[in-house]
Amino acid sequence: xxxxxxxxxxxxxxxxxxxxxxxxxxxxxxxxxxxxxxxxxxxxxxxxxxxxxxxxxxxxxxxxxxxxxxxxxxxxxxxxxxxxxxxxxxxxxxxxxxxxxxxxxxxxxxxxxxxxxxxxxxxxxxxxxxxxxxxxxx
Amino acid sequence: xxxxxxxxxxxxxxxxxxxxxxxxxxxxxxxxxxxxxxxxxxxxxxxxxxxxxxxxxxxxxxxxxxxxxxxxxxxxxxxxxxxxxxxxxxxxxxxxxxxxxxxxxxxxxxxxxxxxxxxxxxxxxxxxxxxxxxxxxx
DNA sequence: ACAAAACTTGCAACTCTGTTGCAAGTTCTT
DNA sequence: AAGAACTTGCAACAGAGTTGCAAGTTTTGT
Numbered sequence: 544x545x546x547x548x549x550x551x552x553x554x555x556x557x558x559x560x561x562x563x564x565x566x567x568x569x570x571x572x573x574x575x576x577x578x579x580x581x582x583x584x585x586x587x588x589x590x591x592x593x594x595x596x597x598x599x600x601x602x603x604x605x606x607x608x609x610x611x612x613x614x615x616x617x618x619x620x621x622x623x624x625x626x627x628x629x630x631x632x633x634x635x636x637x638x639x640x641x642x643x644x645x646x647x648x649x650x651x652x653x654x655x656x657x658x659x660x661x662x663x664x665x666x667x668x669x670x671x672x673x674x675x676x677x678x679x680x681x
Numbered sequence: 682x683x684x685x686x687x688x689x690x691x692x693x694x695x696x697x698x699x700x701x702x703x704x705x706x707x708x709x710x711x712x713x714x715x716x717x718x719x720x721x722x723x724x725x726x727x728x729x730x731x732x733x734x735x736x737x738x739x740x741x742x743x744x745x746x747x748x749x750x751x752x753x754x755x756x757x758x759x760x761x762x763x764x765x766x767x768x769x770x771x772x773x774x775x776x777x778x779x780x781x782x783x784x785x786x787x788x789x790x791x792x793x794x795x796x797x798x799x800x801x802x803x804x805x806x807x808x809x810x811x812x813x814x815x816x817x818x819x
Numbered sequence: 820a821c822a823a824a825a826c827t828t829g830c831a832a833c834t835c836t837g838t839t840g841c842a843a844g845t846t847c848t849t
Numbered sequence: 850a851a852g853a854a855c856t857t858g859c860a861a862c863a864g865a866g867t868t869g870c871a872a873g874t875t876t877t878g879t
Contacts, residue, residue, distance in 0.1 A: 560855090560856065579837090580836090591858050591859075593859085594856080612810060663816030664814070667814070668813070671810075672808040673802075673807050674804075675804040676805070696874080698826090699874095717865080728828085728829090731828080732828055734865090735867095756865095
């Protein structure tokens with residue numbers, strides 16, 4: 544795992560530092576999306592708030608993670624799958640947010656259905672946010 | 682229009698006040714979604730920031746407006762269509778956000794396609810956020 | 820139409836989230 | 850191993866959103 548993390552960081556031309564390693568570790572160990580506050584809590588306040596913000600932004604820019612707009616307008620982040628780092632544009636995403644436990648999951652098994660917009664509209668990106676009850680809370 | 686506004690407020694058991702009337706007026710005169718800041722600007726700073734927040738929250742609770750999660754994680758609000766006030770749950774929405782002019786529109790002409798989630802997931806609400814270029818900016 | 824009750828507003832103060840500049844510290848390169 | 854390049858923490862700040870409370874407005878009942 545350590546090795547995998549180093550590989551990801553190097554591959555993105557980022558210095559291997561304690562903060563980045565720890566945060567990446569969190570994402571790898573997690574199956575659902577993390578909010579900034581979750582990360583601060585889980586790192587045991589070992590890093591400065593600012594460092595967490597900057598790390599997340601760096602990861603976003605490099606395409607290591609992506610941000611998820613949730614139905615309650617809070618910001619969450621999730622790890623991109625392997626193919627994301629190959630430079631694709633995250634232009635299709637389905638995210639599921641459980642209204643009971645609050646977990647936010649990337650639903651990869653489902654592809655975003657095509658939407659036909661009125662004439663003249665050009666689509667660049669489609670995000671779907673499905674709210675409901677997850678299989679653990681049902 | 683004045684009359685329509687009063688009707689909406691009364692129907693939702695809300696006192697008819699200057700602030701609420703003005704904000705509802707804005708929404709009725711607008712074809713795209715408004716952010717809190719837009720409203721403050723457009724009311725000419727006539728009302729306290731807090732009043733605007735509270736008014737928006739009241740309208741949300743009463744189902745007069747709904748909030749839109751945007752791809753950049755800012756909060757926008759839009760008027761619900763007539764049938765919304767009849768108590769339905771906004772469980773399907775397509776919103777289009779123009780990356781050129783920034784306008785956010787409710788796309789009503791398009792219904793949200795059905796998504797098949799993995800077994801065990803119960804769907805309550807589906808929001809789609811389509812980002813791209815609108816017909817005016819194309 | 821009026822007074823009392825119920826609700827709404829503005830103010831002040833505060834919390835929470837996110838950002839920026841800068842100096843000190845760490846990592847990388849050769 | 851030393852210098853260059855990058856990263857971190859700190860302090861200070863900006864903005865978004867919230868809360869309590871007193872004063873003001875709207876509504877209700879008579």
